[in-house]
Amino acid sequence: MPIYEFMCHNCERRSSFLVRNLSAPFAPECSLCGSDNLSRVISSFAYHKSLQTVWEESGEPVGRVGENYYRDPRNIGRWxxxxxxxxxxxxxxxxxDQIQAAREVTLPEPLKDMESVSPSAAYD
Ligand SMILES: [Zn+2]
Structure with a gap:
């Protein structure tokens, strides 16, 4: 089950949430002050992973690039x-981050709305 980390805009505390049901509406509340004014933060480990680590964890690209290749979300961003x-x-x-977000294809809608980086921003 994915763990999402959120920052509270009220008290600036970070809270982690285990999302058990991805299809249900998800409205996190701050574990300290109870505010629902939270923004999702990308877990900090993602920023510090070296590309080699990412590569090793996700493995070499499998199969040939073809019609079905990108139906497997794990293949997104490999190239x-x-x-x-x-x-x-x-x-x-x-x-x-963009690749990670793209691989998390089961993101609930409210979380998608919190994504602050547009896909085109990765290429400017
Ligand atoms: Zn708070």
Whole structure:
């Protein structure tokens, strides 16, 4: 089950929520002050993962790129990662975030609305 981390705008405390039912409406409340004025934050570990780590965790791309390839959300972003690795560059964290978000295809709608980075921002 995915864990989502949120920051409270009222008291600036971070709270983590285990999302048990992804299809149900999800309205997190701050565990300290009870405010529902929360924004999702991408877990900090994602920012500090090296590309090599990401690559090792998600594995080498499997199968051939074809009609069904991108139906597997795990394959989203693989080739972007490969391109950066081939160039010997660390992938910018915001692109990692985009890929991570794209792989979390079961995001409930309210969370999608909280995404602050637009997909096009990754490429400017
Ligand atoms: Zn709070």
């Amino acid at each position: 972007t990662e490969k391109r950066f690795r081939d160039m010997g560059q660390e992938m910018p964290s915001r692109i990692q």
